[in-house]
Amino acid sequence: MQRSAAIILCTAVAALVGLGLVMLASTSAWVKNVEAPYYFLTRQAMMVGFGVMGAAILARVKPSWLRRLWPWVLAGACVLLALCFVPGVGVEIYGSKRWIKAPGLGTFQPSELAKIVGVISLAGWFARWQTETHTFFRGFLLPGILIGLPLGLIAIETDVGSALALAVTTGAIFFCVGTRLIYMVPVAIAAISGAAWFIHSNENRWSRIVAWMNLEDPVHQLGKGMQQWRALLAFGNGGPMGVGLGEGSEKFGTLTFAHIDFIFPVVGEELGLPYTLGTVLCYVIIAVCGSSIAIHAANLFDRVLAIGLTCVVVVPAMVNIAVTTAVLPNDGLPLPFVSFGGTSLVFSLGAIGLLCGIHRRSRPAEEYTLPAAATRSYAVKL
Numbered sequence: 367m368q369r370s371a372a373i374i375l376c377t378a379v380a381a382l383v384g385l386g387l388v389m390l391a392s393t394s395a396w397v398k399n400v401e402a403p404y405y406f407l408t409r410q411a412m413m414v415g416f417g418v419m420g421a422a423i424l425a426r427v428k429p430s431w432l433r434r435l436w437p438w439v440l441a442g443a444c445v446l447l448a449l450c451f452v453p454g455v456g457v458e459i460y461g462s463k464r465w466i467k468a469p470g471l472g473t474f475q476p477s478e479l480a481k482i483v484g485v486i487s488l489a490g491w492f493a494r495w496q497t498e499t500h501t502f503f504r505g506f507l508l509p510g511i512l513i514g515l516p517l518g519l520i521a522i523e524t525d526v527g528s529a530l531a532l533a534v535t536t537g538a539i540f541f542c543v544g545t546r547l548i549y550m551v552p553v554a555i556a557a558i559s560g561a562a563w564f565i566h567s568n569e570n571r572w573s574r575i576v577a578w579m580n581l582e583d584p585v586h587q588l589g590k591g592m593q594q595w596r597a598l599l600a601f602g603n604g605g606p607m608g609v610g611l612g613e614g615s616e617k618f619g620t621l622t623f624a625h626i627d628f629i630f631p632v633v634g635e636e637l638g639l640p641y642t643l644g645t646v647l648c649y650v651i652i653a654v655c656g657s658s659i660a661i662h663a664a665n666l667f668d669r670v671l672a673i674g675l676t677c678v679v680v681v682p683a684m685v686n687i688a689v690t691t692a693v694l695p696n697d698g699l700p701l702p703f704v705s706f707g708g709t710s711l712v713f714s715l716g717a718i719g720l721l722c723g724i725h726r727r728s729r730p731a732e733e734y735t736l737p738a739a740a741t742r743s744y745a746v747k748l
Contacts, residue, residue: 372725375655378648379718382703383414383711385633385645390706393617393625393632406625406706413708420712421719425726429667436483436490440516443483446476447519462524462698475709477528480516482713482720484532485539485674487512492543493667499544506540506549526561526571527685527699533557535677542673543666578695593628594692596621600631601642601691608638625706627698630690645704649683652676659721662728672724675717 387410394406402408450456450463457465457473468474491509498504513536521529540550565571577583577591587595600616603609614635617624624632634642656676663669679702686701688694700707702714 371655371658372722374651375659375718375721375725378651378655379703379715382645382648383715385641386629386701386704386706387411387414388611389629389632389636389704390625392612392614392636393629394706397625409708410706410711413711414715416708417712417715421715421722424716424719425723427720427723429665429671429723429727432486432671433490433493433667436487439483440487440512443476443480444516444519446474447480447516447523450476450519450523464523464525464528472708475707477520477523477525478709478713480520481528481532481535481678482675482717484513484516485535485671485678488536488539488674489667489670492539492670493665496543496666500546502546502549505543506545509540510553525698526565527682527697530697531678531681531685531699534681535674538677539670539674542660543670574695578692581692590696593622594689594696597628597631597690598692600635604635604638606639608634608636608641611636626700627686627696627705628690629705630687630701633704646687649680653680656680656721659725659728663724664727668724668727672721675721678717679714 387407390407390410391404395403397406446466449466452466455466456463457467459465464477465473465475488509491512492499495504513532517529517532517536520532537550537554541547565575573590577586577589578594580586581591581595581598583591586592596616600614600621603615609615614632616635617632621628621631630642630645633645653676656672656679660669660672660676663672682699683702685694685697686699686705689696689699700710702710
């Protein structure tokens with residue numbers, strides 16, 4: 367696995383990107399208020415090209431550059447997150463201030479950049495203070511404040527899904543580097559309690575929870591719970607083998623955001639169980655290959671970076687699949703590599719490029735020569 371981890375990883379990612387383009391060809395023509403029927407498909411194909419070029423560049427980036435420049439990059443990412451609240455620069459869509467207008471690029475979502483920059487920052491910090499990861503000050507408090515700034519800005523944007531994904535990634539990094547659980551557990555409990563209070567006090571968020579818990583109620587099926595209810599109907603309509611590519615009915619307006627957050631139910635409706643399970647298998651492969659790359663990394667910086675980048679890709683995928691199957695309430699996270707979204711696609715491919723670079727620098731697996739069985743050696747004493 368160690369030698370071929372990058373090849374297997376890229377194969378799984380290529381399969382997901384290809385599936386995403388195929389499903390966008392099936393769903394994008396039916397998106398309302400869009401003049402060009404295949405606008406989303408052509409835009410996504412263009413972003414695939416940019417993402418692949420970016421991944422190839424990042425695979426060759428020297429780790430010393432990342433370790434030296436991470437404070438400045440983190441500061442820049444926080445500035446971009448803050449620009450989401452600046453009138454005339456930030457763009458508010460469906461009540462969330464997650465986007466900014468970038469000249470020449472259109473709308474841009476800084477939280478996708480902030481997740482990768484946050485991982486690089488934690489890797490640089492723990493590589494600098496790797497002998498003090500068990501201490502409270504440099505092993506928990508200061509890195510917690512470091513990642514807490516972009517995490518808080520993402521949460522204030524009401525991008526709860528991205529904030530949750532970054533929080534889980536941060537917890538995984540802290541656990542793997544050896545931060546003591548006596549520090550992590552109370553903070554995790556406090557954070558969960560605070561999130562529960564925030565959701566309960568926010569009428570829009572709490573209504574989603576109520577709708578999720580009562581999806582069979584006709585009132586919620588026409589309101590906040592409509593997306594998840596129609597997603598379940600799409601899975602049921604597709605059955606084991608699907609109704610055929612392009613033959614799905616839920617994408618004709620009843621399943622909103624069928625090309626973004628809820629593209630996975632369209633896969634289940636049109637292509638059936640083999641492709642939905644194959645999609646899940648691809649993310650499992652990404653998780654396994656990313657873990658293998660982390661285990662065989664040459665130093666602590668690369669190891670922490672590989673763990674974080676793997677979580678940045680896999681955690682949103684787990685959340686999206688759980689949301690579309692009504693295991694979790696709706697939170698608006700796209701399915702990496704498959705859903706439409708240029709920012710998400712480019713930075714997800716960039717994360718894969720960094721993982722491939724870590725694999726290229728990793729130490730080779732040690733080979734042991736096993737002794738031959740039932741053999742005798744003779745020596746002549748002169």
